[in-house]
Amino acid sequence: MxxxxxxxxxxxxxxxxxxxxxxxxxxxxxxxxxxxxxxxxxxxxxxxxxxxxxxxxxxxxxxxxxxxxxxxxxxxxxxxxxxxxxxxxxxxxxxxxxxxxxxxxxxxxxxxxxxxxxxxxxxxxxxxxxxxxxxxxxxxxxxxxxxxxxxxxxxxxxxxxxxxxxxxxxxxxxxxxxxxxxxxxxxxxxEGQIRYGDLLRSIGQLVVRHKTLRYRILYHGILFAVFNMFWTAVPLMLHDRFGLGQGKIALFSLAGAGGALAAPLAGRWADRGHARAATRGAVLGVGLMSFCTGLTVDSGWLLLTAMLALLLDAGVQTNQIVSQRAVYNLDNAARGRLNAAYMTAVFMAGAAGSLGGAALYSHLGWQGVSRVSALLCGIDLVVLFIGFRRGVRD
CATH class of the missing domain: 1.20.1250.20 (MFS general substrate transporter like domains)
Structure with missing residues (x-):
């Protein structure tokens, strides 16, 4: 039709x-x-x-x-x-x-x-x-x-x-x-009229069928877990380390909103054939920013920590855009199910990151959050290398 x-x-x-x-x-x-x-x-x-x-x-x-x-x-x-x-x-x-x-x-x-x-x-x-x-x-x-x-x-x-x-x-x-x-x-x-039960079952089949979908879920799932880990622990750290109240913590969170400005740029980079480089840069950048916040928080540099938070968010949003573009291009007739598979898995990873952020901070402080986030990004880089070697589409 x-x-x-x-x-x-x-x-x-x-x-x-x-x-x-x-x-x-x-x-x-x-x-x-x-x-x-x-x-x-x-x-x-x-x-x-x-x-x-x-x-x-x-x-x-x-x-x-x-x-x-x-x-x-x-x-x-x-x-x-x-x-x-x-x-x-x-x-x-x-x-x-x-x-x-x-x-x-x-x-x-x-x-x-x-x-x-x-x-x-x-x-x-x-x-x-x-x-x-x-x-x-x-x-x-x-x-x-x-x-x-x-x-x-x-x-x-x-x-x-x-x-x-x-x-x-x-x-x-x-x-x-x-x-x-x-x-x-x-x-x-x-055009298709798939029964609802078959529609839901086919989500798993799409994950099995499309290697790019599986790897893009891994790429961004790990990064989104780091993102949620960071923003769950940040309010606790800002109150404990810098003595900020709710209003000033809200102002700090506005720094993260600036990271959304990276989204349109990331889309243009991907359209020009730079999706792979954008993904590598995003994961490496998020890992580096996460590690550096451990240094800035220990030194009491609040403004520099806010700048690192902005760059961290920009990296996460860049990878999100590049990954969604790759997923949407896999099958025009199954975009809804592809998006459901991708977003549900990434969302679950983010929820795990939120739980982990609070637990890490309570037991190991901000250094624990910073170092575990950097370690997860290192694991993500290894997954990236394997995925690119196996021909994951951009």
């Missing part, structure tokens, strides 16, 4: 980037609001982490259960349905006055925030192969900015209006986003 003609203009790329950023930010608001949420809803301290965990679990479930549907059902309708459900979940969170309904809404927020992971592969259907890296970079730049700005934005709104206002205002913003998407989204109906 032929698809209707559609041109992905520069303006639409900006819209898609903003949509992805605002959508994925919803996953991270609760991380900044654990204190007031647990106090207001009388959630025991031992269960405080559940607020964040349920949102993350919901997102992981959405990656595996919803994103593959992009290869089976009409994409425009699927995206609009996830946005509508997300709005209802956000409203439910803002109105919850007991732990149980809030926890249910937290899981639903994560589950329904995967619309951005359907929108990005959809855009690739309307872009020439030689421009895919550039477009992925531009859209992912918006998504990554949303991730990094979510925590300081949530802190600022909660300080002025209370934590419920964060979810209420986000629901209003997503309603506006939904209206824009209803006007501008193209129609895309996949």
């Amino acid at each position: 032929s698809q209707p003609p559609f041109q992905l203009s520069s303006w639409l790329v900006v819209v898609f980037a903003a949509v992805c950023g605002m959508t994925v930010a919803n996953i991270y608001y609760a991380q900044a609001l654990i204190g007031p949420i647990t106090h207001d809803l009388k959630i025991p301290p031992a269960w405080a982490g559940t607020v964040v965990t349920l949102t993350q679990l919901g997102y992981g479930a959405g990656l595996f259960l919803i994103v593959p549907l992009a290869d089976r059902v009409e994409n425009r309708r699927l995206i609009l349905l996830t946005v509508t459900a997300l709005i209802l979940s956000l409203v439910g969170s803002s109105l919850s006055h007991a732990a149980a309904p809030f926890m249910l809404c937290a899981f639903a927020i994560g589950l329904c925030s995967v619309g951005s992971q359907i929108l990005l592969p959809l855009a690739m259907h309307f872009v020439a192969p030689e421009r895919r890296g550039q477009i992925i970079g531009n859209i992912m730049g918006g998504l990554l900015t949303g991730i990094m700005l979510a925590r300081p934005l949530a802190n600022a709104i909660a300080a002025a209006l209370g934590w419920r206002a964060v979810f209420g205002l986000s629901a209003g913003a997503m309603a506006l986003i939904g209206g824009i998407l209803w006007r501008v989204l193209p129609t895309y109906r996949p």
